[in-house]
Amino acid sequence: MSSFKPQNNRAWIGVLPVLLVVAFSAVVPLMTVVNYSVQDILDFNTRFFVGFEWYQETLNDQRFIDAFIRQVGFSLTILVVELPLGIAVAKGIPKESRFTPIILILLALPLLIPWNVVGTIWQIFARPDIGLLGVGINALGISYNYTVEPLHAWLTLVAMDVWHWTSLIALLSFAGLTAIPKPFYQAAELDCANRWQVFRHVELPRLRGVLIIGVLLRLMDSFMIYTEPFVLTGGGPGNSTTMLSQHLATMAVGQFDLGPAAAFSVIYFLFILLFCWLFYTSVVRTDD
Amino acid sequence: MAGISLDNLSFKYPGAQDATLSKLNLNIANGEAHALLGASGAGKTTLLNILSGLLRPTGGVLRFDDLDVSNQQGRERNVAQVFQFPVLYESLTVAENLAFPLKTKKLQSKVITQRLDYICSELELDELRSVKPAKLSLFQKQLVAVGKALVRPDVSLVLLDEPLTAVEPRVKWRLRQTLRRVQADLKVTMIYVTHDQTEALTFADRVSVLTAGGILQTGTPEEVYASPEHEFVGHFVGSPGMNFLPANALGVADAERVGFRPEWATLTGNQPSSAQKRGHLHGSVLRIRVQGAKAGKPFGLVTMATSQGEIAIRGYIPDTSITAGDSLGVCVHRCIGYTNELKVSDIEFL
Numbered sequence: 001m002s003s004f005k006p007q008n009n010r011a012w013i014g015v016l017p018v019l020l021v022v023a024f025s026a027v028v029p030l031m032t033v034v035n036y037s038v039q040d041i042l043d044f045n046t047r048f049f050v051g052f053e054w055y056q057e058t059l060n061d062q063r064f065i066d067a068f069i070r071q072v073g074f075s076l077t078i079l080v081v082e083l084p085l086g087i088a089v090a091k092g093i094p095k096e097s098r099f100t101p102i103i104l105i106l107l108a109l110p111l112l113i114p115w116n117v118v119g120t121i122w123q124i125f126a127r128p129d130i131g132l133l134g135v136g137i138n139a140l141g142i143s144y145n146y147t148v149e150p151l152h153a154w155l156t157l158v159a160m161d162v163w164h165w166t167s168l169i170a171l172l173s174f175a176g177l178t179a180i181p182k183p184f185y186q187a188a189e190l191d192c193a194n195r196w197q198v199f200r201h202v203e204l205p206r207l208r209g210v211l212i213i214g215v216l217l218r219l220m221d222s223f224m225i226y227t228e229p230f231v232l233t234g235g236g237p238g239n240s241t242t243m244l245s246q247h248l249a250t251m252a253v254g255q256f257d258l259g260p261a262a263a264f265s266v267i268y269f270l271f272i273l274l275f276c277w278l279f280y281t282s283v284v285r286t287d288d
Numbered sequence: 289m290a291g292i293s294l295d296n297l298s299f300k301y302p303g304a305q306d307a308t309l310s311k312l313n314l315n316i317a318n319g320e321a322h323a324l325l326g327a328s329g330a331g332k333t334t335l336l337n338i339l340s341g342l343l344r345p346t347g348g349v350l351r352f353d354d355l356d357v358s359n360q361q362g363r364e365r366n367v368a369q370v371f372q373f374p375v376l377y378e379s380l381t382v383a384e385n386l387a388f389p390l391k392t393k394k395l396q397s398k399v400i401t402q403r404l405d406y407i408c409s410e411l412e413l414d415e416l417r418s419v420k421p422a423k424l425s426l427f428q429k430q431l432v433a434v435g436k437a438l439v440r441p442d443v444s445l446v447l448l449d450e451p452l453t454a455v456e457p458r459v460k461w462r463l464r465q466t467l468r469r470v471q472a473d474l475k476v477t478m479i480y481v482t483h484d485q486t487e488a489l490t491f492a493d494r495v496s497v498l499t500a501g502g503i504l505q506t507g508t509p510e511e512v513y514a515s516p517e518h519e520f521v522g523h524f525v526g527s528p529g530m531n532f533l534p535a536n537a538l539g540v541a542d543a544e545r546v547g548f549r550p551e552w553a554t555l556t557g558n559q560p561s562s563a564q565k566r567g568h569l570h571g572s573v574l575r576i577r578v579q580g581a582k583a584g585k586p587f588g589l590v591t592m593a594t595s596q597g598e599i600a601i602r603g604y605i606p607d608t609s610i611t612a613g614d615s616l617g618v619c620v621h622r623c624i625g626y627t628n629e630l631k632v633s634d635i636e637f638l
Contacts, residue, residue: 183371192392201377
């Protein structure tokens with residue numbers, strides 16, 4: 001058989017650039033973090049191997065646990081809102097109209113705005129003294145102040161994320177919907193299927209692929225949210241909107257606790273991997 | 289189940305110059321298997337969409353029995369359709385797919401079970417009941433799609449839009465046999481749209497040949513093959529199609545052109561017939577395709593060039609030594625005369 005497959009080791013040279021890029025972009029920084037996470041480094045020449053001490057400390061830290069719970073709550077909340085809303089918006093877009101391109105461009109606009117700009121927009125927009133939204137809500141007789149009320153800050157954050165990212169789900173779903181061949185709708189019509197049945201048995205199964213991508217993207221991205229709560233309230237009021245990444249930044253940059261921060265980073269990274277893996281395998285398994 | 293009648297049915301797409309369908313008249317009996325045969329662009333799909341209720345005719349009337357359904361929605365018509373590729377509910381199992389059109393009609397669960405059992409045994413789907421479509425082969429999927437179309441006990445009309453296109457050739461005939469058997473058994477009115485003449489001629493009780501100009505001929509497969517009313521029918525049906533020559537080539541006077549099937553002529557050996565007799569031709573051999581032998585005599589298709597055009601002849605090859613370039617005589621036994629592309633006479637030569 002070997003005569004059919006000539007060995008050519010020179011091909012490895014072609015792979016080398018990729019290996020180098022991956023090494024310097026991912027492996028080396030990651031290993032640096034792992035290195036920090038198992039040592040206590042006092043200065044350039046003084047270091048102690050501490051094993052999993054920093055990990056234990058992090059996992060037992062109440063502030064970490066609180067931030068983690070907030071983080072999971074936030075990610076789940078925005079998924080629960082953005083997923084159905086995105087699909088509903090996609091269903092509302094006309095498929096063949098001269099307005100379709102304009103609608104798609106308008107929908108895509110929020111996706112083009114940088115995170116800190118989104119934060120700033122909402123910071124001003126929701127202010128109870130000068131912001132249109134804040135003043136408007138208060139004018140309706142509902143007391144609203146995100147700088148004081150944790151729940152209000154929380155809701156503002158969710159609204160901001162929904163505003164920023166629902167378009168992503170909507171655009172993905174719209175692409176999925178337009179890919180459904182017409183006979184599927186025609187057959188459902190002849191079968192006297194109602195609108196819910198068409199959605200449940202024709203559209204949803206065919207949207208599965210794009211929705212998996214959408215959920216994974218939103219899950220990973222929302223798990224890393226930093227800028228928006230930071231710009232809005234700096235993680236407050238109190239710690240009510242301090243998510244994992246901001247807590248990490250406080251440890252690493254604010255307090256310069258590099259060892260615990262590194263351990264935190266590794267745990268954080270593994271959690272994101274774990275969540276995505278759990279989601280993906282559960283979805284793939286229900287397939288069978 | 290219903291008889292279908294098209295009464296001057298016309299359709300024009302908005303903004304189009306010409307009508308896609310103009311003044312079609314066709315009657316399909318209750319329980320008939322009818323094939324609509326036509327080349328691409330003949331308006332087959334448009335006609336199908338009108339029958340299924342997706343499009344409204346812009347002129348004329350469509351009746352199911354005596355009921356004018358021209359302006360009814362698809363769901364009101366009790367029509368089922370099988371598409372070019374299998375269209376199933378992918379999140380449902382085979383059994384759930386088959387039961388779906390029954391459940392939306394709110395039939396009793398006893399009736400649903402009974403229909404399901406019948407269809408599953410008829411189409412040999414029993415073992416696949418709890419399987420999801422993703423696990424099925426194309427053939428099995430299309431079989432389920434056929435089952436879904438036939439499952440409703442009172443379905444008025446089943447439309448089949450080139451249902452064998454996506455199925456691999458190996459199992460095409462099986463699906464066709466199954467369709468034919470179930471159709472004969474259930475006596476469901478079926479309209480089978482195809483551009484494949486073999487499918488049309490072997491499936492249907494009657495065939496309509498459709499072109500952009502309308503329906504050229506409707507008849508049994510034998511009629512359509514043996515007596516084409518229009519030159520296009522003769523040309524389109526049959527493989528190879530009918531031979532057409534100027535009428536004077538065969539000594540026919542009362543038509544512009546004559547047409548004859550490749551097997552309506554025999555080769556008369558390599559002596560060109562001397563005198564110009566009615567029904568006699570001669571030409572030189574272009575190609576010989578031997579397709580078999582009967583009683584020691586080779587049998588096949590011979591393509592010849594005559595002074596009036598190219599013709600194909602199917603039958604015994606008189607001499608095994610014949611090769612391309614040889615001169616041969618041809619004796620035509622029967623031909624059909626056409627004027628303005630329409631049949632005007634049917635001539636048997638003695």
